[in-house]
Amino acid sequence: MxxxxxxxxxxxxGLVVRKDLVKAVKGNAIVPSYVLEFLLGQYCATNDDASIQSGIETVKEILRKHYVHRNEAGLIRSNIREKGRWKVIDKISVDLNTDRDVYEATFSNLGIKKVIIDSGTVKTHPKLLVSGIWCIADVEYEHSEDKNVAPWVLGSIKPIQLSKxxxxxxxxxxxxxxxxxxxxxxxxxxxxxxxxxxxxxxxxxxxxxxxxxxxxxxxxxxxxxxxxxxxxxxxxxxxxxxxxxxxxxxxxxxxxxxxxxxxxxxxxxxxxxxxxxxxxxxxxxxxxxxxxxxxxxxxxxxxxxxxxxxxxxxxxxxxxxxxxxxxxxxxxxxxxxxxxxxxxxxxxxxxxxxxxxxxxxxxxxxxxxxxxxxDYLAEILRHMRNDDYSNRYGDLFSLSSDISTRDRDGVNKTFSGIMKLLFPADGASEAEVEEILHLAMEGRKRVKDQLLRIDSTYPDTDFSFTARDGRKISVTTLEETEYPDHYHKRAPAHDEPTPSERASPATIAPETSIASPVFVGKAAPAAPRDGHRVFSENQKGVTFADLFWPWVEGAKKIVITDPYIRMFHQVRNVMEFVEMIALRKAPEDEVAIHLVTCLDDTYPEKQQSNLIAVEAAGAAAGITFSWEFDGTNTIHARHINSDTGWKISLDRGLDIFQKFEMNDAFSLPNRLQAYRQVKGFEVTYLRLGEVSP
The missing domain is CATH 3.40.50.300 (P-loop containing nucleotide triphosphate hydrolases)
Incomplete structure (x- = not known):
């Protein structure tokens, strides 16, 4: 823990459960997770290991004895007949038999039908009438000489959901x-x-x-x-x-x-x-x-x-x-x-x-x-359906007047829903409200931007909102940032395309020309220049070559300052930087790469071993890799300096990629940086002149 x-x-x-326990008890029971967690919540809602293990065994025993597997339905029906009563866990649905004016239940796995159920139970649990619900039920057997009367009797029923x-x-x-x-x-x-x-x-x-x-x-x-x-x-x-x-x-x-x-x-x-x-x-x-x-x-x-x-x-x-x-x-x-x-x-x-x-x-x-x-969270969420949080941004931000009523409804409902999930009692900071509003607008903008491709009657819309200090926040989707050459297209000025026309590029009008700053998105300039680049979380197509090579090309010495080169994936990032230089420099050139970092107090031997491995790998390509540990452990800023006269300031250092499967040699994210998702990060390029780093 x-x-x-x-x-x-x-x-x-008592309202939480360890999530890996569901797999531990499920076995071959084809039963929804909320059914298992209902049982786990009764017997394993604790952090005491002994109690958890005891609870797991109890739940397993309940499932073993009472959950109805279709292939064992005959045995359980026999148990009910022989013992007179048996508790089962099954999905139960109900229909009204108008000929007899009674409600009759059907047990999905147990395979029994026409089980009489009283109208009060049906009124209390109306979902029994539509597709059925999972229940713990006592089923009784009473033989009757009347062939029109089913022998099955429903003693009691308890839907598997929270009562309060x-x-x-x-x-x-x-x-x-x-x-x-x-x-x-x-x-x-x-x-x-x-x-x-x-x-x-x-x-x-x-x-x-x-x-x-x-x-x-x-x-x-x-x-x-x-x-x-x-x-x-x-x-x-x-x-x-x-x-x-x-x-x-x-x-x-x-x-x-x-x-x-x-x-x-x-x-x-x-x-x-x-x-x-x-x-x-x-x-x-x-x-x-x-x-x-x-x-x-x-x-x-x-x-x-x-x-x-x-x-x-x-x-x-x-x-x-x-x-x-x-x-x-x-x-x-x-x-x-x-x-x-x-x-x-x-x-x-x-x-x-x-x-x-x-x-x-x-x-x-x-x-x-x-x-x-x-099931507890499901009841909480259902309770909050009565509330409306769509006005929670009104004192801080205002939507663009260009946004239509339907667009505004989409934004407001998404914003309201996320606010209920994250801030049910309010209390969100202005930055958090902005983040949620941006996400809500992005989701609706993705719909509207595709409508512009499908139907020419839809007008362009400015998806933006304004802060109370006058700051305007323009909303873009991530795919708009990643693929600007293909994103901005309009449907031709005629009736919307038939389905058979959908796959044809000819039905899409030529792309509109969108002016965008050089350093927004993934595209690097042809020649190095100073400026600032911003990358969005989950963006793909970002590589070290794109980020660094134009600014370090021709360098004889490069210094990387990053206090967090400790764990394996962080040292691997350094190795990939070395690899990028090895692939692009002339074979006859030699480059010195020096790392300034901090000592890992937990696993210093492993850190040293990994850095030595990078040194050995670089030597084969004419790259001299060295490192030093900052004795004061006070460095915080992360940057790269080269003797080409550039300083590259990195807010995340080289650690820009989200977690991916490192052990799968057949995974593209493992093999190629361009297929990985990145964390949100920023890079600033500063010209220092022809000086030694």
Missing amino acids: NALDDKINERFP FDYDTYLQARAGFTTDEWIDLLFQTVGFDPEMFGRRSKLLQLMRLVPFVERNYNLIELGPKGTGKSHIFSEFSPHGILISGGEVTVPKLFVNNSSGKIGLVGYWDVVAFDEFAGRQKRVDKALVDIMKNYMANKSFSRGVETLGAEASMVFVGNTKHTVPYMLKHSDLFEELPDKYYDSAFIDRLHTYVPGWEIDVIRGEMFATGYGFVV
Whole structure:
């Protein structure tokens, strides 16, 4: 346990669980995580190892005895008959038998139907009527001579979800955490190790929670396979449901006009469509039309009657192409099914989460620390759906007047949702409010910028906001920064392209000319010059050659000053700097590279060993590598000086890359810097003249 885990247990006693325990108890039980954590929260909500191990065994025993595996359903049915009563964990759904005027339950795994359930239980738990919910139930067996009467009797039922919580206590406990600690707590709750991700990546993943905390919120996330897009919507909350995008119908989703039965949007807080992408998917046009009306107006029609609902809509799917390919040849919505590739539908999306910025999930990314029992957080988020935090930036910032009402709604709802997640009792600093507002505007801008490519009737929009001191903050998406040559395109001035035209670059108008500062983004000038460069977190395409070579080309001596060259990955960065020089200098030239750093008090021998290895490697290429340890341990500034007359000031030193898989020789991020995501950092180039460094 680290200090954060200690604080989590202290502030939320009995409401948190160690996240790696879910895997320890799950085994081959095909059961949602919130079901397991409900049990773990009862028996393992502690930081005492002995109690945890005892609790794990208890939970395993409960699952072994009471969780219904389909292949063992016959045995459990026999147990119920022989013993008269048996407790089971199963997914239960209910239908009204109008012929007999009774409610009848169906047990998904146990395989029994027509189990009588009283109307009071159904009224208390109406979600039993739609797709079913996981429950712990006592089932009894009473044989009857009447063949029309099922022998199964439902003795008691307990939905696997929190029965009560204290919201005020939640707010008070939140005050004991810094913003970074709270983000890490939420991040561990959804199952990931915060040490493996940067701040922007954490916030992007936490945006997946906004539909749970914000009513009628429309989110789309498209990206590569394996990034965990559907995980939160399938296993995080008992108030959300994940369905296949190709299986939904109007009666299932909205209303069955013949029976009058309300669909999923009437019972669930979040309805998520999995595997939503796919151009050739068959989609009911009537469903799309009703969907568009619901996403815009929060209502749908049942004959002559109009009904309202609060369910948020989420669409997740995989992309087939890279971002630069999509930007050059089509747009970021190119994988939508044909009938959803409609500007009216797309315009109703409040935000677009860039799934390509989120790493493919690897084993070491999963959390081992403590997080909320997910059912507890799910109830908190559901409670906050009643609140509106969209005005929390009003005293500090004002949106551009150029932003339309629909754009403003998208920004406000995303901002409100993130604020509820991070600052439920308010208390955000101006810088934090600016960060959240920027992220909210970026998500909506990503939608609007693609609409400009699809439909020529949409006007250009200035996505910016102004601080109370008059400072204007212009919002750009990361892909806009990375690929400016392909990003700014407009649809031709005629009807929007048909689906068959989507893949053709000819349907995209020529790029507009955008003037941008030389030192913003990844492009280095042809010749070295002084200036300042800013790189965004998660940006790719950044290399040491791009950052340094024009300024050190021809150098005979280079001095790197960085107090934090201690851990393996930091020494590896130095090695890659040496490698960059070796690849670009003339074979007959010799270069001296000297490192000034601080001694690692924890593992000094390992640090020395790694630096000696760099020295040996450089010698083979005519590079003399040396180092010294600052005896005072007082250096803080990080910079590179060369005898070409340049000083390169680095706010992060050479440690600009986010964590990546270093042990995979077949991983492009391992082999090539350009495929790694960077941390947010800045570089300043200063001309010192022809002096010795």
